[in-house]
Amino acid sequence: MRIATWNVNSIKQRVGHLVAFLDEAKPDVVCLQELKCQDDGFPRAEIEAAGYAGETLGQKAYNGVALLVRAPLTLGEVRRGLPGDENDEQARYIEGLVTGEGTAPVRVASIYLPNGNPVDSPKYPYKLAFMERLRRHARDLMMHEEAIVLAGDYNVIPEADDASDPDAWRDDALFLPRTRTAFRALLAEGFTEALRACDPKPGLYTFWDYQAGAWNRNAGIRIDHLLLSPQAADRLVSASVQKRLRGLEKPSDHVPVTVELT
DNA sequence: ATGACCTAACTTTTAGGA
Numbered sequence: 001m002r003i004a005t006w007n008v009n010s011i012k013q014r015v016g017h018l019v020a021f022l023d024e025a026k027p028d029v030v031c032l033q034e035l036k037c038q039d040d041g042f043p044r045a046e047i048e049a050a051g052y053a054g055e056t057l058g059q060k061a062y063n064g065v066a067l068l069v070r071a072p073l074t075l076g077e078v079r080r081g082l083p084g085d086e087n088d089e090q091a092r093y094i095e096g097l098v099t100g101e102g103t104a105p106v107r108v109a110s111i112y113l114p115n116g117n118p119v120d121s122p123k124y125p126y127k128l129a130f131m132e133r134l135r136r137h138a139r140d141l142m143m144h145e146e147a148i149v150l151a152g153d154y155n156v157i158p159e160a161d162d163a164s165d166p167d168a169w170r171d172d173a174l175f176l177p178r179t180r181t182a183f184r185a186l187l188a189e190g191f192t193e194a195l196r197a198c199d200p201k202p203g204l205y206t207f208w209d210y211q212a213g214a215w216n217r218n219a220g221i222r223i224d225h226l227l228l229s230p231q232a233a234d235r236l237v238s239a240s241v242q243k244r245l246r247g248l249e250k251p252s253d254h255v256p257v258t259v260e261l262t
Numbered sequence: 263a264t265g266a267c268c269t270a271a272c273t274t275t276t277a278g279g280a
Contacts, residue, residue: 061269
């Protein structure tokens with residue numbers, strides 16, 4: 001089973017690239033982030049024509065996440081939003097159970113973790129609180145001893161090797177010690193970070209800013225991750241970054257990351 | 263050396279991103 005995560009930075013702007021990616025890579029499951037539209041604006045017809053069914057959690061203008069599954073796989077037990085804050089209006093979490101004839105089930109989440117900048121604003125405590133809610137929910141999921149993949153844009157640079165210029169990120173919400181500690185606390189619930197496990201070399205990036213010629217200078221960071229429960233990690237075959245998509249016309253600033261499970 | 267972008271929205275400027 002092939003599972004991909006991609007922050008598309010507006011699904012309406014990126015549906016052409018998405019359908020091309022679906023046709024070429026044929027992922028079984030796709031986790032999307034930053035839809036930037038409401039559920040009724042999601043380009044369902046084009047995606048269904050490509051052979052995929054989807055569940056979305058959208059909101060106006062900002063955020064928004066989705067799960068796509070390739071027929072004949074099906075998506076059940078869909079959860080929208082993380083437990084722990086009934087007042088949270090931001091569309092940043094959707095989860096479901098992917099099943100199919102002759103396929104071992106996998107529980108998959110699409111996560112758009114808050115950016116958290118500026119650090120001296122309420123946005124940073126919101127980020128840390130979201131990470132703690134995610135950790136607690138992940139701990140609850142672990143009790144079921146299932147194959148779980150928590151995938152998405154974590155807005156966390158885990159290590160200095162995951163940035164071309166780590167000093168530039170020293171005081172940023174994506175790289176502050178508290179942020180990285182919270183990410184390690186999530187991993188410590190028993191998750192394996194798939195790309196790191198498969199390809200531990202430095203300089204593997206998933207995001208290049210639109211500004212300052214970041215792509216041409218390869219001034220990237222690695223912030224999109226797939227976290228595997230032990231039952232999923234046992235099935236891990238490979239992980240890869242679809243770097244080529246950053247070089248297309250009108251690209252997202254993120255590229256897809258894909259894992260292959262048996 | 264410096265500056266350099268993109269998206270959505272009650273749009274001609276702002277908020278948000280990272």
